[in-house]
Amino acid sequence: MDGETTASVVDRGANISNPLLDYVVPENFIKFPVTGSEVPLLDPGSMDRRQIPGDPNVDLPDYSGPFREDLRFTDFSKDCLLRMLEMNQEYRRVWVGAWLAEASAKFGHEERLEIEWAAWRDGMKPKLEAMLREYLPPALAEERIAAANLGRYTGERPAVDDLGIDYTGPFEVDPGMLELSKEELVRILLGSHEYILQCNQGVSMQIVMRHGFADMFAIAWDIWSAKVLPEVMELKARNMGIGGNNVAAFMKDLQIDSSAMPGKAFDLSFEMPEPDVGIMTFNRCAAPTMFEALGREDILEQNCHAVCPASIEETAKLYNPNMKMEILAIPPRISEKHVCCVWKLSMRDETDPDYIPVKQLP
Secondary structure, X not given: OOHHHHHHHHHHOOOOOOHHHHOOOOOOOOOOOEOOOOOEOOOHHHOOOOOOOOOOOOOEOOOOXXXXXXXXXXXXXXXXXXXXXXXXXXXXXXXXXXXXXHHHHXXXXXXXXXXXXXXXXXXXXXXXXXXXXXXXXXXXXHHHHHHHOHHHOOOOOOOOXXXXXXXXXXXOOOHXXXXXXXXXXXXHHHHHHHHHHHHHHHHHHHHHHHHOHHHXXXXXXXXXXXXXXXXHHHHHHHHHOOOOOOHHHHHHHHHOOOOOOOOOOOEEEEEEEEOOEEEEEEEEOHHHHHHHHOOOHHHHXXXXXXXXXXXXXXXXXXXXXXXXXXXXXXXXXXXXXXOXXXXXXXXXXXXXXXXXXXXHOO
């Protein structure tokens, strides 16, 4: 969530004076153990390169092959890139849908509609036109801007059960996109990722503004492991051919995950120094960008422990219950010269007390 979104929502006011600054972090929130030390920022040459064109002779139909440490999205065929765009649409439906469904269960249907309307009006509408112009070819951008009819999302929520927000439209897959270059398709893919983040962050910010951080953190914890992860894991298996039960499968999953693609919010690097050891480093992440700017590293710490470990650990367990997660670095950071966080994935063996015998695996 960037500073502009934060400021625009806070300026509109809510029932609390400024929940981003007034929130008191509880002393007893769950903290995961950090097994390593603080990690300095990587050399620029080692940072995220997934969006940079690679070997033009590589044309993968999916990601069923081996883990590629230096994966570029242009390594995939055009057909595969279009499937990734469709996968992003489904990912957005699952992720944002889970937030809204949980809001409805927790606060009631009318409040859920208020949250969704305000999230689109205040968080998405002001950004969508510029986003489409940035990521889509000019003619297609104009067509999508006109179709979005952004002028209707103003003022108070209409008294209807269906708000008529077309989440799919802005980055919908068009058969004519096959005529575009791989580089253009990757650009659209990155735009759809930014769109997913804005839709999701708009909803989560409204929950913070209207109900506070505690409810937002509780919802985030609940929906990731129980609702979002199983569905998006199946999406990646179906669209990208990712399967297996080892660390390489997990690393491939995160490399093409719709919520953590390279761009304004994230910069990641992936490595496997050993066959069953994966290291994932977040050089840049949206949460530190926002909370450090607000001077609230304490909220950042709770945010990072409440959301990210649940997601990464549960993903690992879905691939293999003997896969374990270790946190080598996590906010608050010592300084901007350090990475945001580092995660290590490896496999338990029979000597580990938490090892599950193979005969018990499904």
